[in-house]
Amino acid sequence: MNNYSSILPLKLENVDYSAGGKKLIKDMSCQFEAGRKYVVIGPNGAGKTLLLRLSHGLIKPDTGKVNWGGPKGKNPKSAQAMVSQRSVMLRRSAYDNIDYALSVRGVKRSLRPDLINTVIDRTGLRRVAHKYAPVLSLGEQQRLAIARAWVLKPEVLFLDEPTASLDPPATHSIEELIGEISAEGTTVIMTCHDLGQAKRLATDVLFMFRGRLKEMAPAEQFFSKPNNDLAQAFIEGHLIWWKRRPDPDDAQILEN
């Protein structure tokens, strides 16, 4: 549906973002390339979700730039999709939820049933396809949200903690789906809390702490020998925290 790899790379340049008088993203610069699986990790409040929302264009940075590649004039939004932590379910059937996404993107009515049925089968939603989406289980809702995004064949898929509050079987099925989506060429940029999941899925890892990107490295390198001491502490399972001081410097971080 979309011309593959036309909107990537995605470059963030010195992005700052604040809300409620607090700086939540600080001087963030990074680049996302096509065909990879990026997993953003870090403790709560590190700014992982904000990074996704900024990249996806749901919020605008105060300073700095979010630049999508590709030809000028092409709307990068049309080649992206996002699945939130608690996805919004339209008050209609699972099938119609997917249909709506396609209709918004201007896919002809006659072409939709095939696309919808394919994605329904691939996400294992056949049994609940004609059920009212808001009453589905959390796991089913999450799979539906992914189906609704996947059917658009996005070049880039943002996933915000897609398995938060799911049990292991549901988590497993979502991870499998993410693998399939990536294998079809979609670049995945996701956040998660679960280091095991990051190890299983990531080709690249971003470690964030207090609104700053502390490290971005290929997964293997990151997990074997992270450069950043906070990242090291985080993957070793230490609890890291900070004292509230005016200068948010790493030296103030205490390790457990």
Add this chain to the structure above:
Amino acid sequence: MDDLWQAFFKAISLVVTLDEQLLEIVWLSLRLSLTAVGIALVIGLPLGAVLALTRFPGRRILNVIINVFMGLPPVVVGLFVYLLLSRSGPFGVLGLLFTPTAMILAQVILVVPIVTAISRQVLEELYSEYDELLRSLDASWFRRITALVWDAKFSLTTAGLAGFGRAISEVGAVMIVGGNIDHLTRVMTTAIALEARKGDLTMALSLGIVLMTVALGVNLVAYTITESAKKRHTR
């Protein structure tokens, strides 16, 4: 108490004998009110949607004005429409005064603020839920509004029913612009007012009972249709 019983039996006898005059009045009342509600929905729903979805200067004041208009005294609306449609008024040439059309116009003015305010409230709540998804999908305004109205359809029937309640029970405005002319602009409420003034309280009361039954019937039908559709929809 005797009056009440008499009125009750009279109401039943009027209905059972299919009193021709009664049927004519009931039919006109229903026709006018349903038409007015239909027109008010066409105006009020999009207006409510725009107020719910967009931010522009003066939006708050507009919201306040619409809330105030929900409590517009019907007599004042009647007077306003009368002045517009009277022979010396700006629309006098249309010759609409003392016709059902004038009555519909007055009822539309009364019902639009109710439909607008309720639909704004309903759509605003749903929009805060849908906002992120709709922005993520980069949905156009048209797509956003149609999705919201479609998904809020069951809640929005309340707007229609509240408007219908206002229209069918209204007497001041339709009396002024309709003139309560027999066989032409006499509706249930104006007929009740007339019978009461003539001193025929039994007739007035029985018409009141029929009016309440009709209003109840319309609400019941709407409720049943909505509920069964909702059940099928949310399965």
